[in-house]
Amino acid sequence: MNYDVLIVGAGHAGAQAAISLRQLGFEGSIGMIGDEKDPPYERPPLSKEYFAGDKSFDRILIRPAAFWGERKVDMLLGKRVKSVDPQGKFVTVGDQEISYGRMIWCTGGSPRMLTCNGADAQNVHAVRRRDDVDAMMAKLDSISHVTVIGGGYIGLEAAAVLSKFGKKVVLIEALDRVLARVAGEELSRFYEAEHRAHGVDLRTGAKMDCIEVTDGKASAVLMADGERIETDMVIVGIGIVPETGPLIAAGAAGGNGVDVDEYCRTSLPDIYAVGDCAAHSNRFAGGATMRLESVQNANDQAKTAVAHIMGKEDAYDAVPWFWSNQYDLKLQTVGLSIGHDKTILRGDPATRSFSVLYMKGGKVIALDCVNAVKDYVQGRAHVLSGALLDQAQLADASVPLKEVGLA
Ligand SMILES: Cc1cc2nc3c(=O)[nH]c(=O)nc-3n(C[C@H](O)[C@H](O)[C@H](O)COP(=O)(O)OP(=O)(O)OC[C@H]3O[C@@H](n4cnc5c(N)ncnc54)[C@H](O)[C@@H]3O)c2cc1C
Numbered sequence: 001m002n003y004d005v006l007i008v009g010a011g012h013a014g015a016q017a018a019i020s021l022r023q024l025g026f027e028g029s030i031g032m033i034g035d036e037k038d039p040p041y042e043r044p045p046l047s048k049e050y051f052a053g054d055k056s057f058d059r060i061l062i063r064p065a066a067f068w069g070e071r072k073v074d075m076l077l078g079k080r081v082k083s084v085d086p087q088g089k090f091v092t093v094g095d096q097e098i099s100y101g102r103m104i105w106c107t108g109g110s111p112r113m114l115t116c117n118g119a120d121a122q123n124v125h126a127v128r129r130r131d132d133v134d135a136m137m138a139k140l141d142s143i144s145h146v147t148v149i150g151g152g153y154i155g156l157e158a159a160a161v162l163s164k165f166g167k168k169v170v171l172i173e174a175l176d177r178v179l180a181r182v183a184g185e186e187l188s189r190f191y192e193a194e195h196r197a198h199g200v201d202l203r204t205g206a207k208m209d210c211i212e213v214t215d216g217k218a219s220a221v222l223m224a225d226g227e228r229i230e231t232d233m234v235i236v237g238i239g240i241v242p243e244t245g246p247l248i249a250a251g252a253a254g255g256n257g258v259d260v261d262e263y264c265r266t267s268l269p270d271i272y273a274v275g276d277c278a279a280h281s282n283r284f285a286g287g288a289t290m291r292l293e294s295v296q297n298a299n300d301q302a303k304t305a306v307a308h309i310m311g312k313e314d315a316y317d318a319v320p321w322f323w324s325n326q327y328d329l330k331l332q333t334v335g336l337s338i339g340h341d342k343t344i345l346r347g348d349p350a351t352r353s354f355s356v357l358y359m360k361g362g363k364v365i366a367l368d369c370v371n372a373v374k375d376y377v378q379g380r381a382h383v384l385s386g387a388l389l390d391q392a393q394l395a396d397a398s399v400p401l402k403e404v405g406l407a
Contacts, residue, residue: 005030036078041130117213
């Protein structure tokens with residue numbers, strides 16, 4: 001088997017790569033290998049509308065199943081690439097070799113799991129794939145106590161859905177606040193208060209020791225201070241590990257992800273990497289090398305790689321954005337807050353509509369907007385411009401962000 005472009009990973013980035021290739025008139029053969037059984041689907045609803053039962057699986061497919069055949073994209077699903085031979089230009093799937101002209105590596109990441117005793121018990125779940133969520137949903141009717149490990153977006157979103165279902169949820173975060181790695185303290189404290197108001201027993205600075213297992217199932221989470229938290233299910237949301245093994249083993253440069261340049265090229269010939277697994281230099285983080293875990297990044301990097309394959313040198317330079325839905329709160333973020341030296345609170349969190357502006361050297365580098373769509377839309381221009389703005393006006397929610405003057 002041979003493909004002019006071989007896409008490895010049938011998730012957000014893989015889907016966008018195939019769509020963009022055909023949109024730009026690519027007439028060669030395209031193969032997409034994915035180790036999940038389903039065609040590409042949206043991952044964010046797994047901790048939101050799909051988990052809540054508000055959207056069926058069909059409604060979260062990125063394209064209807066028939067689309068891929070109509071666009072002459074060969075879908076090789078339920079298959080996992082084990083190794084890459086960059087000299088011979090083929091990958092190995094089981095005992096089959098599949099050759100490529102160019103390859104786009106879009107394998108995302110696997111959930112980081114606990115390593116303590118009991119971590120592999122039957123009802124300890126990650127939230128990454130449809131199968132993970134289906135397995136949890138099948139058990140929900142018969143359980144009442146759930147412990148969520150990790151106060152990042154996925155843990156918080158899962159806790160919100162479960163508390164809406166009336167489950168007794170304990171959320172354990174080892175750091176002193178939730179969302180500590182991605183947001184400022186104002187936002188963390190606001191979400192902590194919201195979850196507590198919805199009945200979640202949210203604990204920060206809390207260290208777990210291990211999981212107690214009874215008849216193969218998690219029955220309690222044992223804390224470092226000796227407390228025993230009875231549980232029927234454990235959900236682990238402590239980040240991902242990029243799926244880069246075969247590429248790194250083949251000699252690609254990388255560490256935390258596969259290193260890519262501004263066109264998403266890896267150090268191996270004719271191999272691109274995009275999405276959660278790709279470590280790139282991001283100008284919105286002062287040029288720091290990083291991986292971004294967002295749909296926007298997966299889509300934009302896929303478009304960059306495809307443009308390059310089609311002979312256009314459009315360097316990746318997209319402003320990062322992200323969203324999170326918890327209860328009736330819609331959070332939208334734009335920019336990257338890493339390295340901020342000040343925050344400006346705009347609006348009153350008590351109204352449940354406000355924004356946090358992240359400043360660096362007097363410039364707006366990022367915004368977190370809670371139920372504040374106008375700030376999100378208008379603030380984007382400030383992140384892009386890097387202008388020095390009047391900070392009193394930035395803090396005044398009655399002044400639309402687009403009307404804020406220069407400092
Ligand atoms: C529960 C959840 C909620 C999220 N919420 C949001 C949100 O609100 N907003 C947002 O912007 N982002 C959100 N994200 C992140 C977003 O979904 C990811 O950034 C995005 O899916 C990355 O796309 P990707 O194509 O790089 O990886 P993925 O979508 O993970 O796709 C990678 C695919 O490759 C497969 N694969 C891996 N290794 C191999 C191999 N060797 N061979 C074959 N196939 C392989 C994987 O199984 C997977 O199917 C969320 C993620 C999760 C899990």
